[in-house]
Amino acid sequence: MQSFRPNPLAPDSLSRALDQFSFHIRHFALYRSIPPHQDKTTVGVQFKLVFLVCGRVDFEAGSRRFVMNPGDALVIPPFIRYTARCTTDEETEYGYAYFDLADSAMEEEFTSLLDCALPALYRGVLAEAELGTICRMVHGLSPEEPGAHREAHILLDWMVLQLARSLLHSSQAAHTAANDAGAQLVRQCIGHLRRVPPREFSVAELCEFAHVTQSYLYKCFQREMNCSPQKFLTLYRLKLAERELCDSSATIQELAEQFGYTSAGAFSQAFKQHFSVSPAAWRQGQRDRTHREPD
Amino acid sequence: MQSFRPNPLAPDSLSRALDQFSFHIRHFALYRSIPPHQDKTTVGVQFKLVFLVCGRVDFEAGSRRFVMNPGDALVIPPFIRYTARCTTDEETEYGYAYFDLADSAMEEEFTSLLDCALPALYRGVLAEAELGTICRMVHGLSPEEPGAHREAHILLDWMVLQLARSLLHSSQAAHTAANDAGAQLVRQCIGHLRRVPPREFSVAELCEFAHVTQSYLYKCFQREMNCSPQKFLTLYRLKLAERELCDSSATIQELAEQFGYTSAGAFSQAFKQHFSVSPAAWRQGQRDRTHREPD
Incomplete structure (x- = not known):
């Protein structure tokens, strides 16, 4: 045995x-x-x-x-x-x-x-x-x-x-990102955005959260993320919306409201500008892909 | 973009x-x-x-x-x-x-x-x-x-x-296992054991489930599993007990009852015969291993 x-x-x-x-x-x-x-x-x-x-x-x-x-x-x-x-x-x-x-x-x-x-x-x-x-x-x-x-x-x-x-x-020496104040500020802001409803995203909100001026926030985002805080918020909001678009059955109108756009049209336009397709077409594309299976 | x-x-x-x-x-x-x-x-x-x-x-x-x-x-x-x-x-x-x-x-x-x-x-x-x-x-x-x-x-x-x-x-040709009656009977018995409380495992129970005689059951297990149905049941019960021993905090006495042994002693003896250590030592060994971590 x-x-x-x-x-x-x-x-x-x-x-x-x-x-x-x-x-x-x-x-x-x-x-x-x-x-x-x-x-x-x-x-x-x-x-x-x-x-x-x-x-x-x-x-x-x-x-x-x-x-x-x-x-x-x-x-x-x-x-x-x-x-x-x-x-x-x-x-x-x-x-x-x-x-x-x-x-x-x-x-x-x-x-x-x-x-x-x-x-x-x-x-x-x-x-x-x-x-x-x-x-x-x-x-x-x-x-x-x-x-x-x-x-x-x-x-x-x-x-x-x-x-x-x-x-x-490694000695972590190659990973120097973490330690300076600007990088830390940006990371804290990203962490904060996870706890805020997307429709409330604003540069003013971030400044208030981080107790910094708009120009300092701008400088830090520009240095670490290579884009302005405003641009970052736009991208971040669109990313969340894109995920929701694929995962939920909410209408475009509902998503527009949820993510703080003034109308379904404004949401569609912003989405299209970034993803090159309309929200409806993107959703349909994802569904087709899920259903079209190899076996 | x-x-x-x-x-x-x-x-x-x-x-x-x-x-x-x-x-x-x-x-x-x-x-x-x-x-x-x-x-x-x-x-x-x-x-x-x-x-x-x-x-x-x-x-x-x-x-x-x-x-x-x-x-x-x-x-x-x-x-x-x-x-x-x-x-x-x-x-x-x-x-x-x-x-x-x-x-x-x-x-x-x-x-x-x-x-x-x-x-x-x-x-x-x-x-x-x-x-x-x-x-x-x-x-x-x-x-x-x-x-x-x-x-x-x-x-x-x-x-x-x-x-x-x-x-x-593949053409599945190499996988000829599935199709003869004896192999199928053994597979059905194993499937059945998953639905029966371990203390009720018995050769008679399997014969009744499969509507076959003890000698035919014996022949099929011997051919497909290279061991008798009785031996198989002993091993299978021990395997379940071993898993429960590691995953639960039941006492040896409780496990003996759960798995149909007449006493904690009988359980320990059967376990030791198969796993070469007592149930208590096995459990302790598993815990030590879980706690002794590399970092």
């Missing part, structure tokens, strides 16, 4: 912390740039995880600047306007995932665990052999393949685990 | 089916055998997933015989007595995970999805490059490494996904 070897892998603190999070992945893909490279400046309303496969990339967002080498990964939180430059003459390839936390109330804990309330670089988290395997897996992710959705989540879970581990192992 | 590419990875049926399962991993390790190899005959009370890295292994359990080559995986459900023989003169290496379903009520769905109510072979599910990466990861699993618990679960999730996919892709 076999005698048992007990499980040596009891849940540790890090595992338990990570077990709390589950993700909504929007997009998971590889991107290849062939010289001459073009700079890319963009801003997202989701978290973005990027891992570099080959080449070298200069990343710049507000006061943060990183040089990414193969095996490095980067997490960019929502609403950060950043510029990425491929700086070698070789082909550059990177993988990226856009994702939200399934439970948005967990965002603060997530950014705190990964130290990524502002863009964070994790050096050398992916060894060469792992990079190859991951590239093949990401490359193979196709909506037609049964289980692709689960595979994407497994991949993201694994990468997030590697990032969290690298933080524990 | 960036326009969104919608997520092409909508949840598909297979992803949703797999999302239902979460596992309790007991052990996840690599095993290396250097010639001269020794045959191994064993029986487990958990599911076992085995994947062959190098060498060749003949597997035999009841009426089922498989030849495993590198990249093949095998799932052995609980209570199967089997023999594994390394049949080449080279080094043989395999990885294995012992696991339970976190929700035992899901066992039937799990075995049905993976077609593994009896041992099932999945040919060529791991490509060579993946094998290398997985071996490194399993090799690196150490209780001292923060996140090891989560990494083991990620690895198991990924492998289970590959097995489920291979079933969809």
Whole structure:
């Protein structure tokens, strides 16, 4: 009769912390740039995880600047306007995932665990052999393949685990974001917005909460997020509205009211300006996608 | 302003089916055998997933015989007595995970999805490059490494996904287990045991449920499970008791009653005979392991 070897892998603190999070992945893909490279400046309303496969990339967002080498990964939180430059003459390839936390109330804990309330670089988290395997897996992710959705989540879970581990192992020196007053102010404001109904979002409200002047708030947002507080609030409100649009059956009119727009038309216009499609078309697109299944 | 590419990875049926399962991993390790190899005959009370890295292994359990080559995986459900023989003169290496379903009520769905109510072979599910990466990861699993618990679960999730996919892709020809009457009878009995209080387990009860004679039941269990129905019931009851021992705070006396033993002493003796430690020591060991954390 076999005698048992007990499980040596009891849940540790890090595992338990990570077990709390589950993700909504929007997009998971590889991107290849062939010289001459073009700079890319963009801003997202989701978290973005990027891992570099080959080449070298200069990343710049507000006061943060990183040089990414193969095996490095980067997490960019929502609403950060950043510029990425491929700086070698070789082909550059990177993988990226856009994702939200399934439970948005967990965002603060997530950014705190990964130290990524502002863009964070994790050096050398992916060894060469792992990079190859991951590239093949990401490359193979196709909506037609049964289980692709689960595979994407497994991949993201694994990468997030590697990032969290690298933080524990590193001296944290590379993660300098957290400590200056401006960055802290911005993070506090984002935390505050999670507790305020979207229709009440205003720059004045943020100033009152943080006990700072509008011009200081402006300076801090501009430096850390590369956009004004007003612009940030617009994006943040739209992000929440977009999520509600997909998850609830509220009418456009109801959503407009809920998110503080003067009319359904004003909401539609703002949405369209940002997402390039109307709220109704976006909702329909998401539903079609959910129903159109590979098997 | 960036326009969104919608997520092409909508949840598909297979992803949703797999999302239902979460596992309790007991052990996840690599095993290396250097010639001269020794045959191994064993029986487990958990599911076992085995994947062959190098060498060749003949597997035999009841009426089922498989030849495993590198990249093949095998799932052995609980209570199967089997023999594994390394049949080449080279080094043989395999990885294995012992696991339970976190929700035992899901066992039937799990075995049905993976077609593994009896041992099932999945040919060529791991490509060579993946094998290398997985071996490194399993090799690196150490209780001292923060996140090891989560990494083991990620690895198991990924492998289970590959097995489920291979079933969809294959002609199912390799999975011949399901169709003969004896195998079906055994599977029905196991399903029935999930709905009966453990103290009522008896061979007579099973015969009545299945409308068969004791000698036919004996023949079927002996052929498919390589043990008698009585032995199977003893193992199954102990497995349930072991889980309850870890998860609840019931006393040994209470557990003895719950699982149909005449006394705490009789329970302890049966437990010790199988698990090589007393119920109290086993419980203490599990608790120590949970509290002794790497960080």
